[in-house]
Amino acid sequence: MTTRAAPLLEIRDLAIHRGQWHIQLPELHLAKGELKAITGASGCGKSTLLELIGLVLKPEQLGCYRLGQQDIGQWLQADDQARLADTRAQQLGFVLQSGGLLPFLSVQQNIQLPRRMLGLPLHSDAVAQAVDCLGLKPLLHQQPSQLSIGERQRVAFVRAIAHEPALLLADEPTAALDPPQARRLLELMIELVQGLNMAALLVSHDWALVQDCGLSRLAAQTTAGGSCFVPC
């Protein structure tokens, strides 16, 4: 460890119960520019794990949670919601399964929201580039309800990276797309995340696609009582 640069994200001994189901993450390291996929069968707790890492769910057990230089674990233990919210706003970007866009904001306003919240200038080259790459320019003034699911997920992705967070968390960002589209979006995401030197965790049940794109995996090992996520 001493010879390597400290990882961007370091988590140890994270666990929670969902009903009788025990979800466990013994260890996770993520460096800048690194993407990992969380894979496993439906219902094994992938999304729950992502929510734990995304600081919207309080873990029952936690050894260590460090993001950058910051010990986030102490805030989780203390249930310091204000600091956790600030961390989400500054350091994290989320892509939810069906996009999770605010219905009352246009595409452009949705994309600008994270930057407005942080008081950053509304224009960013990275966002403009992502909008171009993903072909969202003609959609900027539409409402989310006018978009297809694929378009919504592309918008949600741009919104998630708009404030250039340290860590991108995406829950099945390609699930609703047909295979060629899914592949294209995933490749674009990888390219943009690496270009911005962010780290990313993608939940996916399509591990063939994940493997094709050359992502390392965090796979659920399912036993009778729960899942344990380990690298493979």
Added chain:
Amino acid sequence: MSPVNARPGMGLLTDLALRDLWHDRKLSLCIVASLVAVIAPLLLLFGLKYGVVSQLRDALLKDSYTLEVRMLGNGQLSQAWLNELAAQPGAAFVVPLTRSLNTQADLVWDSQRFVANAEMIPSAVGDPLLGTVPPPTQANQVVLSASAAQKLGVQKGSTFKLVVMRQLSGQHERGQLEVEVIGILPPEAFSRPAALVHLDLLLAMEDFRDGFRVPMLGLETGTLRPDTPRQYARARLYAKDLDQVSVLADWLSARQIESSTKLREIESVKAINRVLGLIFAVIAWTAAIGCAASLMGAFLANIERKRRDLALLQLLGFRRSAMGCYIMLQALLLTALAFALGYGLYAVGSWIFNQSLAVSLSDTAFVCRLEPVHLALALGSTLALAALVAALGSWRALQIQPAETLRDV
């Protein structure tokens, strides 16, 4: 990892809250409508309460006739006795009166315009009859009742002759004094032709009729008035409030002086006041509770409906406090709009009341009215109630971890 201030400003929160409301404008309007349905009648009710009940009741209660204790018969009252009467805690105003036959005089402008046998009423500072009109401070100053002023055709500042007749040694004598009109009572204050005069003038008139020499009235005939303490026949007496009327009457009765009061009317006014007060209180409380229930229903339903959006905003890093602000802001915006519309309806309703029912009342009276301070209070308490309900609702909504609502977003 610079510690950027992640708290969204009020500007952003307001912008989002407004866009959200506008996006769901049909539902926003439903909420507003349900609030207007309670606010408008409530405003009208309070308008009526203030207008009819308070205003008319106050008019009755403060009416100088209601508070007057009229002493009957002619007594022999000394100045000391009158001082004792004036010192009674319930007495608001006391001024001595001469014997009733001597409280009349003719008011003459010219041979065409005069008032025969006008009532001469002694007045002084604090006379309830005067209202805002200044009292006469000298014997040659009078305040006329509206009907007297009209018959004479005089205005404030005019002068006319006050004429008193007597028979002395078989001769008719005519005493007269040039007096100045320093004020005219409003018509509703006193209906008969009358002049409010300084006590000195009334006493001079009595002396004149008793055959004494009164140079003030322009005659040097008659004998000098003996230097004995003056005795008064009666007094004009007013109580401080309704309850004191019977106290003063009892005080007089204990001194063998009969009096007449408006006690029976007062009792009926009080009874009506009690009944109306109870009716209004019950209706107002029912309506206020209805308003609270309506606010609660509307906002809790709204929060329930918005739960996904709220969870999303939390996910994006909005703090709970900011979310609370957001929810309260929406509640306040909807309530303010509902209040504005409710006020519009109230304005129409009160205009109809005042147009159709106020004809019989004098210019200053009204059936339905709220002062700006009442409106400010109503708005303030409605907003406070809305904020409270929204705060409770948002507190409940935000206890739930955002993850639990995000799955099906």
